[in-house]
Amino acid sequence: MKKRFIIIPILITVIFVLCLFFGKDLANAVLLKETAVSYTAEEEKTVTLKKGDYVILGKHLGEPIVWLVVDVDEGRPLLQTKHIIDFKAFDAAGDGDSDTKALGSSDFDTSTLKLWLNSEDKVRYISSAPADDFVLGGKNAYADEKGFLCSDNFTPEEKNLFDAEGIFLLSKEQISSLLPKELRAKTATKSALLKDESSYIFTSGKGIWYWTASPVSSNRTSVATVTSAGGFYKASAFDGVTGVCPAVYLKEQRCVAVWGNASEDKPFVITEVSR
DSSP: OHHHHHHHHHHHHHHHHHHHHHOHHHHHHHHOOOOSOOOOOOOOEEEEOOTTOEEEEEEETTEEEEEEEEEEETTEEEEEESSBOEEOOSSOSSSSSHHHHHHOOOOGGGOHHHHHHTOOSOOOOSSSOOOGGGSGGGTTOOTTSOOTTSTTTOOHHHHTTEEEEEEEOOOHHHHHHHSOHHHHSOOBOHHHHHHOOSSGGGGTTSOOOEEEEEEOTTOSSEEEEEOTTSOEEEEETTOTTSEEOOEEEESOSEEEESSOOSSSSSOEEEEEEOO
């Protein structure tokens, strides 16, 4: 046990020194280890997903996406990513009245994040794009990135699993009712930390704030967030250093899996709806 408490401070010191003298990229490389679940495809099997199951579906930033089935609604599994998979502004500034032009809008339906989540290789932003000038401090701008549903992330068969409702964020109310507090707090994937332009490298392995879909009632520019401890607070919509945990409904509970047993350590790898 003593070794654990000695090694961690030393590692943090090493990372700090690397950041100070060589920049974040090298320090991130020290932390970036193989985190993706490796597997050899087994014989295909038909599985029926239930609440509490873990599945692998698609990838992002080259890393397989692990999802948790948080509910089953009239035969449709509701999935949310186990980890924060990226850091992005909820909505770009630069459009609307004086408030939203400065800080972005808290309306998820019109947000640049929703558009990115539901776009493929090309994202066609309707108003201000999330470029450097329109996200807080220019951190994690994504105006020129491919959409989340791009061909790098999902095959046509994988996208065919998704319900027509598309990709979204869970609301504060859904998170409160569907997830116990210990499952609300989320860490980020190593790939997300590597890509992040802020100082979140020092929170590797710890909970990080991420967006809900819920606006804050006191204004039109703040969005409810889940905190590092699994509670709730708020952030300005154009804050690009807040995490993203997508959610999606699948069309059916019955899917084809090629590996796994639905546990956290060995999620189902699902490829298509049951034939």
